[in-house]
Amino acid sequence: MEMKSPFKKVKILFLSLLIAFSLEPVFCNSIKDASQSAIVYTISMENPNNHYFHISMVYSGIKDEETELKMPVWTPGYYMIMDYPKNVLNFRVTDASGKDLPWKKTEKNKWKINTAGIRTINVSYDVYAFRVSVADSFLDDGRGFISPTGIYMYPAGHKDHPVTVSIKPYEKFREVSTGLDPVPGKEYTYYAPDFDVLYDCPILAGNQEILKFESGGIPYTIAAENLGSLDRTELINDFRRIVETATSIVGEIPYRHYTFIMMNNGMGGLEHTNSMAVFTNRLNSESGRIGNGWLSFIAHEFFHLYNVKTIRPIDLGPFDYDKENYTTMLWFSEGVTSYYENLILNRAGFFTREDVMKEMTSSISAYENIPGHHFQSVAASSFDSWMFFLNRSENTANTTISYYDKGCALGMLLDLRIRYESGSKKSLDDVMRTLYTTYYKGKKRGFTDKEFRDVCEKTAGASLSEIFDSYIPTTAEIDYKKYLGYAGLSIDTDPVETDGYWIGAEVRQNGDDLVITRVEWDSPAWKAGLSAQDIITEIDGRKASQNLFKEVLEKYIPGNKIFFKTNHRDIINENGITPVKKLTRSFAIRPSSGITPVQEAVLNSWLK
Ligand SMILES: [Zn+2]
Known part of the structure; x- marks a missing residue:
């Protein structure tokens, strides 16, 4: 398979890293930072049932008179302020000779150190880790999960600095799993070209089972805590079908390896560019196969490597880790990812047409049948996610909706409209490919709301004013019958x-x-x-x-x-x-009788 830029560049960089590594112990120095500075983290976990990771950071080659170390207060993909610095204890800084250096906290997530005339500092601190979540670190004698934003500090102004991380697993742990590139020849040691990559790569240390497979020459690792009696061969085949179907939508794969981190006894999942961290409880089924519900969940987190990680609104990266990063487009980044879950499962042969229709019915009725749909648009739901994400109260359903549900429905509306307007020649897939090629690869940035609308309208070859001026920014009633009618489907909207x-x-x-x-x-x-x-x-x-x-x-x-x-x-x-x-x-979606050839073409192009 031919690898296109920037993939090729990454590969060359990695090769030069290997060469540099063989010549020089702290190999990342010579690659990105001409000043010969280096940041090396070591994470240990000697007494796991106390739930403290011990973090040590050696920062050498410092030229700044003052060094401000910052810890993020949130994690990309998990849109709420987490205040990770609250878990930090025993912060200490010494110079190269071991002499304590004074430091001062200047904001809740900033530690300032006077480094005038000092080239190397040794920083150490402990992080309390005992909350089970994909956005929190966790440590006991069964699992060491490193949610990176709550573990590593970065020197302000040097977010693009390369980092090496060495994990010292608890003595009873045998495996370390992560999307980070390993440093060849050094056990449990990894490299990140910058802090954005480091913060995008969680690490699981423990005794997880490791399954490996390849697809298109790319290695995939499943690191799972509890696969129970699932048939491993079937599981790998099912994952491969999801991976191949999802990657074929955009047609290019922006990573060199991918890791599925699957933990037990928890909830939720978090996407990363070349890994995911998910809780998959009770995977067992009588058939020995993973259920379609879990596969949908995996497909969702996996497809995020495109939608939100590479195909992204301009507000979602590069990130400001100090505060909320507002966007009105989570309905697209999250909701349309949920829509693609259904398409991927249908195209991979797991979902029938009827299954997809049922899923769409369930998404639509979830927001249409709660009072919140009178009060909150999907754009407002996206923007205000920072206040409402996982923060439900007795009044939540009265005043808010989920951008997952309405975004999923809007994804279907957009897709059907584009298919109809283009005579079934174009679809939302073309929008995804254009966004990937134009913005991620070409302009190397995210897209604005207007640029997104332009791509959709250009693909459809028609105005999509109803969707963009009404359904997204307002709470106006949606004409579902019209949009499903494009595919010859009916929808029951009668109270x-x-x-x-x-x-x-x-x-x-x-x-x-x-x-x-x-x-x-x-x-x-x-x-x-x-x-x-x-x-x-x-x-x-x-x-x-x-x-x-x-x-x-x-x-x-x-x-x-x-x-x-x-x-x-x-x-x-x-x-x-x-x-x-x-x-x-009920919003039940059904095939209707007397379907025209145009409707049939839309339906057949849409679902298998
Ligand atoms: Zn998601």
Whole structure:
């Protein structure tokens, strides 16, 4: 396979590294930094059940009078402020002779050291690591997970400095897995050309099982903590199908090796350019095969190597690690990645057409059937992710939507519209390829909102004003029927009454108390003034319980009221509430009869 630039350049750089390495111990000096400075990190974990990684950094060849070391406060892909410096303990700096140097904290994530006349500093600190998440480091005697942004500090102004990292695994750990390039001949030692790459490469130390396969001459590593009774050969075949289908969409592979880090007992996944860190619990199935739900998840994180890592909004890189990096386009970077999950599974033969339609129905109904869709556009949902990401409250569904769900639906709308307008000659795939070629490879930057729209409209050969001026920036009703009609599909958007009666309050039994956990906007409970955290003490004069709450709604006779006595922060209220039948829309997508040749062409070009 011919490797195109910049891939070739990277390869040449790596070769020269190998040569440099054989001549000089601290090989990265001579490559990128003419000043002969070097940054070498060593990470050890002697007492893992204390949950502290010990970090030591040797920074030599310093020329600055003052050195400010900064630790990121967030991790790309995980759009919330994490304040990693809160985990740092025992920060210490010495000069080459071991003499302590004074330092001062100037901001929550900055340590300033006077380095006038000093060429080398030894920095050491401990990082507490005991939160199970793809964006947090974790250490015990079963796992050492290094989430890099919360571990390494970089010298301000030198984010592009090369780094070597040496891992000293806990004595009972046998494996170290990462997307970083290994330094040849040095066990557990790795190289990053700059801090952006270092921060994009988590490391898993432990006793994970290692499976390897190759595709197109590129090596892939699956590093998994618990594959249970899964058939390993089938698993590799399934992963290979995902990899080959996903990479064929753009047609070029921007990495030389890829590592799947799969941990157990946790939630979520985080994408990186040549690795992913995911929690994959309960992978076992009776068939010995990984389920399609997990494969979708893997396809999502994998496709991010294109959508968000290389094909990216201009606001998402180079990153400012000190604060929020705002973008209105997470609906595209995340939601359209979710849309591609479905396409990849369909094209790889895991999903039927009907499976894709079901997935799309589920995404659409997830945001259309919550009140938040009246209040928050998908652009606003993207922009404000920093406040809402994984930060849900009793009011979240009333006021916000998920850019994953609506972005997934908008991806389908865009794709169908482009296919229709271009006579099934073009698709969203062409948009992805153009963005990759023009911005990632050509201009070596992300794209603006306008540039993105221009590429979509040029590909369609038509104005996409309805999507870009209405569906993305506003909460306007979406004409799903029109867009699905391009492929001869129908969608059920009629409001339907649910079977049972409903007041719009959700409750939880907490010991003796029946507590309201959320109240839906504009529901009977909302209008009556019931509130989250209220304790319902009596229902129709009887002691309240979860069973009674359920029973009175099941036995409700229309025309009556149900009386709720509540304790609201020691204020006793009694409300008579008239339950209603809730209206929801199914958004079921189905083939329709009497499909035209044009519609058939769109459908056949879209799904296998
Ligand atoms: Zn994602």
